[in-house]
Amino acid sequence: MMNYEGFKEQVLILTGIDLSAYKENQMKRRIDALIRKHLCSGYDEYLHVLKKDRKVLEDFVAYLTINVTEFFRNPSQWDILEKHIFPLLLEKKRTLKIWSAACSTGDEPYSLAMVLSKIVPLNQIQILATDIDKEVLAKAQEGFYTNRNMTNMPKTFRDLYIKEENGGYRISDQIKKCITFKQHNLLKDPYPIGMDLIVCRNVLIYFTEEAKKEIYHKFNEALVDEGILFVGSTEQIIMCQDYGFEPNKIFFYQKSKSKK
Numbered sequence: 389m390m391n392y393e394g395f396k397e398q399v400l401i402l403t404g405i406d407l408s409a410y411k412e413n414q415m416k417r418r419i420d421a422l423i424r425k426h427l428c429s430g431y432d433e434y435l436h437v438l439k440k441d442r443k444v445l446e447d448f449v450a451y452l453t454i455n456v457t458e459f460f461r462n463p464s465q466w467d468i469l470e471k472h473i474f475p476l477l478l479e480k481k482r483t484l485k486i487w488s489a490a491c492s493t494g495d496e497p498y499s500l501a502m503v504l505s506k507i508v509p510l511n512q513i514q515i516l517a518t519d520i521d522k523e524v525l526a527k528a529q530e531g532f533y534t535n536r537n538m539t540n541m542p543k544t545f546r547d548l549y550i551k552e553e554n555g556g557y558r559i560s561d562q563i564k565k566c567i568t569f570k571q572h573n574l575l576k577d578p579y580p581i582g583m584d585l586i587v588c589r590n591v592l593i594y595f596t597e598e599a600k601k602e603i604y605h606k607f608n609e610a611l612v613d614e615g616i617l618f619v620g621s622t623e624q625i626i627m628c629q630d631y632g633f634e635p636n637k638i639f640f641y642q643k644s645k646s647k648k
């Protein structure tokens with residue numbers, strides 16, 4: 389009978405997702421629940437279903453990677469971004485390079501574009517938005533949402549950038565144009581460079597300490613000097629100096645200036 393180690397190897401081959409980098413107890417519990425849901429006897433039988441049925445495989449990836457998100461998640465942090473972080477970054481240049489890493493269905497990069505549009509013209513906004521999961525990226529590109537995602541959306545942005553359509557909400561093309569969506573696996577793909585702001589929230593909590601450390605180093609390399617990393621509300625970086633960061637505001641870390 390296949391054990392969890394064997395299952396992880398097969399999942400890596402099948403999906404490119406390395407489950408060893410995700411916290412084991414939590415991941416195993418989630419997978420066991422899925423195995424029960426599909427009425428399978430264990431890893432072997434479930435793997436067989438995953439190989440046979442594309443839809444089950446897609447659901448598996450979506451479930452594992454936990455895609456929950458919303459516009460302006462943790463609103464007070466978006467306030468700090470608008471009032472403190474963007475002005476700080478814009479002191480030096482007019483066009484910022486921004487990366488929303490693990491963006492899920494796009495709520496986060498669209499929120500970024502909306503906030504920044506209060507300060508700079510839309511045609512100067514360029515945001516790279518990435519995720520490992522192709523399904524969520526397709527939804528992000530479509531830009532169509534239910535009310536659940538919109539709870540924290542300020543009314544001014546709703547009026548400016550959202551259209552109600554068939555009981556849902558559609559993002560306007562002018563905001564969509566600010567974002568480039570791409571598939572990217574934080575655990576194995578090369579990172580972009582020259583970023584002024586990296587937003588990576590509510591995904592590192594699922595990774596092992598080792599995987600997190602490597603990612604912090606890579607984020608640091610991906611940022612320009614004094615660039616900012618914005619993390620989720622349970623993801624404060626202990627000993628951020630070890631990775632070349634200084635704490636700025638809470639949940640915001642600034643890359644230390646390189647010594648020349």
Ligand SMILES: C[S@@+](CC[C@H](N)C(=O)[O-])C[C@H]1O[C@@H](n2cnc3c(N)ncnc32)[C@H](O)[C@@H]1O
Pocket residue numbers: 453454455456457458461489490491492493496518519520521524572573574575588589590591620
């Ligand atoms: C909980 S959502 C967070 C979305 C958004 N950043 C937020 O805070 O609302 C986590 C996202 O991380 C993505 N993810 C999981 N593992 C990943 C990996 N190895 N590389 C890139 N994205 C990953 C998932 O597909 C999912 O969309």
